[in-house]
Amino acid sequence: MSIRIAVDLGGTHIRAASYRRDETRPLKHQKIKTRSKNETLLERILNLIESVIPEGEIPTAIGIAAPGPLNPRTGVILNTPNIPDWENYPIADKVNARFHIPVYLGNDANLAGLGEWRYGAGQGHENLLYLTISTGIGGGVISDGHLLEGWQGLAGELGHVTVVADGPVCGCGHKGHLEAFSSGTGIARYVEEQLEDDTVESSLRSRAKRTAELIAEAARKGDPLAVSAYERAGKYLGIGVASFLHIFNPSILIFGGGVSQSGELLWTPFRKSLQEHIFNPAYLENLVITPAALGDDAGLLGALALVGMKEKTKENSVDV
Amino acid sequence: MSIRIAVDLGGTHIRAASYRRDETRPLKHQKIKTRSKNETLLERILNLIESVIPEGEIPTAIGIAAPGPLNPRTGVILNTPNIPDWENYPIADKVNARFHIPVYLGNDANLAGLGEWRYGAGQGHENLLYLTISTGIGGGVISDGHLLEGWQGLAGELGHVTVVADGPVCGCGHKGHLEAFSSGTGIARYVEEQLEDDTVESSLRSRAKRTAELIAEAARKGDPLAVSAYERAGKYLGIGVASFLHIFNPSILIFGGGVSQSGELLWTPFRKSLQEHIFNPAYLENLVITPAALGDDAGLLGALALVGMKEKTKENSVDV
Numbered sequence: 049m050s051i052r053i054a055v056d057l058g059g060t061h062i063r064a065a066s067y068r069r070d071e072t073r074p075l076k077h078q079k080i081k082t083r084s085k086n087e088t089l090l091e092r093i094l095n096l097i098e099s100v101i102p103e104g105e106i107p108t109a110i111g112i113a114a115p116g117p118l119n120p121r122t123g124v125i126l127n128t129p130n131i132p133d134w135e136n137y138p139i140a141d142k143v144n145a146r147f148h149i150p151v152y153l154g155n156d157a158n159l160a161g162l163g164e165w166r167y168g169a170g171q172g173h174e175n176l177l178y179l180t181i182s183t184g185i186g187g188g189v190i191s192d193g194h195l196l197e198g199w200q201g202l203a204g205e206l207g208h209v210t211v212v213a214d215g216p217v218c219g220c221g222h223k224g225h226l227e228a229f230s231s232g233t234g235i236a237r238y239v240e241e242q243l244e245d246d247t248v249e250s251s252l253r254s255r256a257k258r259t260a261e262l263i264a265e266a267a268r269k270g271d272p273l274a275v276s277a278y279e280r281a282g283k284y285l286g287i288g289v290a291s292f293l294h295i296f297n298p299s300i301l302i303f304g305g306g307v308s309q310s311g312e313l314l315w316t317p318f319r320k321s322l323q324e325h326i327f328n329p330a331y332l333e334n335l336v337i338t339p340a341a342l343g344d345d346a347g348l349l350g351a352l353a354l355v356g357m358k359e360k361t362k363e364n365s366v367d368v
Numbered sequence: 369m370s371i372r373i374a375v376d377l378g379g380t381h382i383r384a385a386s387y388r389r390d391e392t393r394p395l396k397h398q399k400i401k402t403r404s405k406n407e408t409l410l411e412r413i414l415n416l417i418e419s420v421i422p423e424g425e426i427p428t429a430i431g432i433a434a435p436g437p438l439n440p441r442t443g444v445i446l447n448t449p450n451i452p453d454w455e456n457y458p459i460a461d462k463v464n465a466r467f468h469i470p471v472y473l474g475n476d477a478n479l480a481g482l483g484e485w486r487y488g489a490g491q492g493h494e495n496l497l498y499l500t501i502s503t504g505i506g507g508g509v510i511s512d513g514h515l516l517e518g519w520q521g522l523a524g525e526l527g528h529v530t531v532v533a534d535g536p537v538c539g540c541g542h543k544g545h546l547e548a549f550s551s552g553t554g555i556a557r558y559v560e561e562q563l564e565d566d567t568v569e570s571s572l573r574s575r576a577k578r579t580a581e582l583i584a585e586a587a588r589k590g591d592p593l594a595v596s597a598y599e600r601a602g603k604y605l606g607i608g609v610a611s612f613l614h615i616f617n618p619s620i621l622i623f624g625g626g627v628s629q630s631g632e633l634l635w636t637p638f639r640k641s642l643q644e645h646i647f648n649p650a651y652l653e654n655l656v657i658t659p660a661a662l663g664d665d666a667g668l669l670g671a672l673a674l675v676g677m678k679e680k681t682k683e684n685s686v687d688v
Binding site for chain 1: 437446493495511514516518519528529531532542608610616617618619647648650651
């Protein structure tokens with residue numbers, strides 16, 4: 049029986065699962081907290097992988113989805129905000145040293161796009177744009193049936209594209225990126241800034257932890273500041289996405305991540321802005337815009353799809 | 369003898385040439401003006417193609433580079449600024465009706481990138497970003513050895529990417545695109561706007577036709593307005609290119625087009641801005657930045673490379 053392992057390394061949880069070839073229902077599946085006082089993160093990952101391997105089986109390969117920036121060609125995580133001690137960390141080699149099978153690493157947003165293409169909302173499309181909008185904004189692009197990875201695998205950082213030069217500061221420290229406007233962090237930061245002006249009235253003023261979710265709740269109750277925060281996020285998302293359509297001309301646009309579930313608060317201003325900013329109507333004709341289908345499994349199934357893609361490439365290159 | 373035909377359809381000139389397979393030196397080459405009172409444009413193109421076919425030969429295919437937007441999948445030119453009567457014009461079918469061989473159509477900037485990859489400055493790279501900076505700005509992207517075309521072939525419109533939402537008006541009518549800042553038209557328009565203020569002193573005030581070239585000349589003589597126009601163009605070009613590197617992570621960046629030949633006027637502020645706006649230094653490590661190598665032949669050799677690419681795809685799909 050040909051078994052593959054997928055790992056989704058997140059800031060709060062790590063998940064791992066084993067799959068039979070051509071199946072997406074896991075044989076075994078485990079989820080643990082990322083941090084622990086008793087073990088190193090590597091030990092936790094290795095033990096978790098061990099725990100999902102069915103007895104008596106030797107998997108053919110392991111796929112790992114991790115937050116970027118990372119280099120999928122070398123299997124090295126360059127640096128990742130939630131794991132400060134993993135600077136230039138060769139995670140693929142470390143896991144390979146224990147299991148002695150190929151280990152493939154990919155950027156979690158890129159892989160979520162790949163997963164949606166293979167198993168989710170994007171099946172049957174050959175040109176796909178996936179955007180995850182949560183704390184940050186990440187992207188995954190399939191172009192003519194190929195995952196966009198770039199030379200060092202650093203492609204698809206669609207949150208870090210400038211929409212307003214010299215605009216508000218982004219989580220990365222640079223200015224005017226799409227993420228600074230339309231991510232959960234961008235929405236919350238805008239509200240904080242507006243509240244510095246004492247004349248601005250808002251039900252949010254009395255609330256302690258003003259998250260994007262709380263702001264969405266206030267917006268639904270008609271709070272004008274909260275509404276304007278989502279209008280702004282939608283407007284700039286429309287501007288950014290118009291640029292992405294001019295760049296990639298996909299046939300499907302898939303939105304994942306918590307903020308993308310805010311409903312019409314975000315989507316009404318988004319659609320208006322997208323219509324206004326597209327420079328030729330052809331880009332929007334027959335374009336499918338849809339929510340992601342894989343939910344919390346996007347990372348795992350993306351890592352599984354990565355293994356499938358790499359094994360297929362290997363088989364093809366052996367054939368030639 | 370296997371012969372291929374390439375056509376470069378420009379606003380002022382049309383060029384056509386015939387090539388032996390695996391050669392880039394043309395067997396026959398002709399260049400004529402695009403417009404004529406005596407013939408329709410289609411007649412001119414058909415006769416021009418006829419004139420470059422060596423006697424007794426039947427070419428295997430014809431490649432055509434034309435200004436976008438166009439659909440390479442259907443061979444239809446959607447609309448093109450310089451040829452107003454060609455709206456939704458099925459150029460590939462029209463040419464095929466005369467010669468009865470496959471006709472492939474591509475966006476001229478996309479194809480110039482493809483040509484630079486196959487025959488020019490980008491040989492040996494698998495992830496390439498080509499930008500042409502002249503009257504407008506166009507792009508050509510090779511990602512992991514594949515030309516980025518998109519679903520309908522409308523991808524790679526890198527001049528029409530927003531760098532300043534609600535910024536100055538672009539040639540396309542939308543606001544704040546890269547082309548509005550860093551193209552020849554953008555540079556000239558900025559100078560015109562500044563001269564509307566009577567207190568701005570500039571040697572350009574007395575000149576009649578203030579083109580990007582004339583402005584470059586004035587800048588080299590130290591005219592402060594002219595210098596600032598190129599500084600601005602270089603700054604926003606750096607911002608746009610930083611976004612493109614985050615999106616594509618290429619190993620080589622190739623610049624073509626007249627404005628790209630302005631020298632340090634443009635490149636000094638460009639490099640400074642690129643360094644400032646890149647969000648991880650890894651994108652610039654070992655990145656090759658170089659001028660285009662094919663010059664005026666970029667369109668023809670791009671169209672030739674398109675024929676090669678399409679014939680190769682066909683051969684592969686026949687094999688399977």
